[in-house]
Amino acid sequence: MVNCKDVSEHYITPKSPPYFAFNIWSMESAKAVIDGSAKTGQDVILQISMKAFQRLDKEELRRFVTSYMEKRKVHAYLHLDHCRDLEQIKEAISYGWDSVMIDASDKPLEENIAMTNLVCGIAEETGTLVEAEIGQIFKTGDKGHNAESGIARIEDIKTFVKNSKAHILAAAVGTSHGLYKGLPKIHYDLIEGISEFTDIPLAIHGGTGLTDEMFLKLLSYGNVKKINISTDVKMAYRWGIMESVQKGYTDESGFDPLKVENVIHDSLEEMAVNKLRLLRKDR
């Protein structure tokens, strides 16, 4: 068994509880997810795409998340999602992000391992967690690709885990980013197979559209430590806008931005609560 290095200061370890990770793009979306976290008493990961990262005031977001999570008495960890750019990774680390993802999964295995280790070397000084991807997690509807064609090969995972210093592994197990048509075929046997030779924590991407039963089955595997939700956050935002229109809050006469923002906030918070309650024993 290949053991992860002793990283007791890291928030995700082979012994830590599992987390949901929600994509956010602003202080307001971060606040809504933290409010959902506080309502359920479950700590949470706020992850930021490369695009959102470029747009955000990183220092202000870091400051806001730290102060607001303390106020709400929960932990909200900041994570940089799918990043292929070393400069952005360095920036995230310098602004105090708790974890970063290096995604070199489209590269040959050796190159993926080398890139991952390069990032691990950079992250070591600050104790920042590093997530890497193996296999390829595609977008639903990607031309020429489907979830099955990207599934990680167990032999490659063995080689990766043996040679890389990554702390979290996003192995492609059958899920995809975006909205599914029907339900995806998750290779639970692969998740179990990985646990037979390593205790590395796994990140499951493409959590939008999975049923509660699927989440609970995923969470029943001790090595599943991070489940990503992105599209659902955007959909909750969209529902908030649509509900505001339906309620007449966007009508020209008496238009009140505060009412619209409250509806959007509540929609995001509810989405987070519905996922986070699955982590509770008393759900």
Ligand SMILES: [Zn+2]
């Ligand atoms: Zn992803």
